[in-house]
Amino acid sequence: MQPLLVNPQEIRGIVTMAEAVDAVRLGFREWGENPQLNAPRRGIHIPSGVRISVHQGGVPAAKATGLMTHCEWVKPMAEEQVYPRLNHPVIVLYDSAEGELKGIIVGEIMCAELPNNIAVTGLRTAATSAVGTDLLARPDATRLGLFGAAGQAKNHLLALMQVRNLKEVKVYSRNPENRNKFAEEMRPVTNLDIVPVVSPEEAVRGVDIILTATNSSEPVFDGNWLEPGQHVTTIVGSNVGLVKGGFTAAKRREIDDATLARSHVHGIVSIQQAIQDEQADIYDPVERGVIRWEQLIEIGEILAGKKDGRTKAEQITFYKNNAGQGVADVALGAAVLEKVKTKNAGQQLRLE
Numbered sequence: 001m002q003p004l005l006v007n008p009q010e011i012r013g014i015v016t017m018a019e020a021v022d023a024v025r026l027g028f029r030e031w032g033e034n035p036q037l038n039a040p041r042r043g044i045h046i047p048s049g050v051r052i053s054v055h056q057g058g059v060p061a062a063k064a065t066g067l068m069t070h071c072e073w074v075k076p077m078a079e080e081q082v083y084p085r086l087n088h089p090v091i092v093l094y095d096s097a098e099g100e101l102k103g104i105i106v107g108e109i110m111c112a113e114l115p116n117n118i119a120v121t122g123l124r125t126a127a128t129s130a131v132g133t134d135l136l137a138r139p140d141a142t143r144l145g146l147f148g149a150a151g152q153a154k155n156h157l158l159a160l161m162q163v164r165n166l167k168e169v170k171v172y173s174r175n176p177e178n179r180n181k182f183a184e185e186m187r188p189v190t191n192l193d194i195v196p197v198v199s200p201e202e203a204v205r206g207v208d209i210i211l212t213a214t215n216s217s218e219p220v221f222d223g224n225w226l227e228p229g230q231h232v233t234t235i236v237g238s239n240v241g242l243v244k245g246g247f248t249a250a251k252r253r254e255i256d257d258a259t260l261a262r263s264h265v266h267g268i269v270s271i272q273q274a275i276q277d278e279q280a281d282i283y284d285p286v287e288r289g290v291i292r293w294e295q296l297i298e299i300g301e302i303l304a305g306k307k308d309g310r311t312k313a314e315q316i317t318f319y320k321n322n323a324g325q326g327v328a329d330v331a332l333g334a335a336v337l338e339k340v341k342t343k344n345a346g347q348q349l350r351l352e
Contacts, residue, residue, distance in 0.1 A: 004346035008107025013115030027331030032300025057326025068329035119151030126155035141208035223258030251280035
């Protein structure tokens with residue numbers, strides 16, 4: 001069969017959030033079983049502020065290997081990082097058995113529940129957060145404290161609903177209008193009790209899961225507020241390329257040292273990624289002795305049964321979704337390509 005070229009309109013809302021979470025979980029489980037299936041994300045910045053990233057991975061269970069690449073115009077600010085221009089990501093899939101080109105998917109994949117919600121690799125990012133949170137949060141967790149009120153936060157709320165029976169959500173954003181708008185828009189989508197709160201501390205107190213899905217460059221809450229049994233998931237990645245290139249003065253982080261120091265279990269997507277990118281909320285605290293590399297547990301290892309996550313209900317657990325990985329993008333892309341085929345969509349590429 002000839003490979004398919006799939007355009008952005010054909011993938012809008014093509015998979016459910018549950019299907020995205022299942023695909024990403026498969027990718028990380030395969031990687032946990034075979035460490036050779038994935039390479040750390042690599043990114044470069046040019047003086048205009050444009051950044052391009054490449055994610056490589058192979059998922060034999062999905063019959064696919066390949067890469068995802070995406071490019072954004074990045075504008076670092078003192079307290080946050082903004083994206084004046086988002087461009088179409090591209091997933092290139094090859095057959096994992098014989099290496100034939102299977103398909104090229106152009107465009108941001110958006111879930112069926114939020115088909116118009118655009119965020120940088122938002123669906124894969126949220127699904128990756130959900131997989132790690134599922135492994136580390138208490139099974140009976142029902143209350144969420146959510147930091148952020150834009151596209152990533154919307155996807156993350158839906159993703160966490162796939163792994164926990166959420167009943168109450170407290171959402172905080174520095175902009176009151178944004179948090180109020182988030183609650184109004186997401187209540188009918190989720191049928192949840194979503195309450196905008198006026199302070200970071202209010203978002204942390206009395207919840208089971210705290211999730212930060214912001215564009216902040218500084219810690220968004222005080223780790224001394226954490227309570228026994230809570231779980232924290234954070235997603236801000238690295239901007240070390242911008243720092244070393246002289247585009248911005250400081251590295252980004254969403255959580256503080258107190259959060260790391262008080263956590264009993266430290267989950268992460270990729271230790272190698274944290275080292276390569278010298279990530280501010282992992283690499284720097286290790287260098288200062290706040291935590292040790294040996295304390296970090298990759299979620300693939302938990303999925304593969306090689307290591308344990310949470311072992312006691314009263315533990316404070318932490319999960320760093322520290323960068324998109326190729327295994328997740330390839331697994332999600334493979335699931336999307338199968339959906340495209342069932343719809344007889346896509347354009348066949350006539351290749352010799």
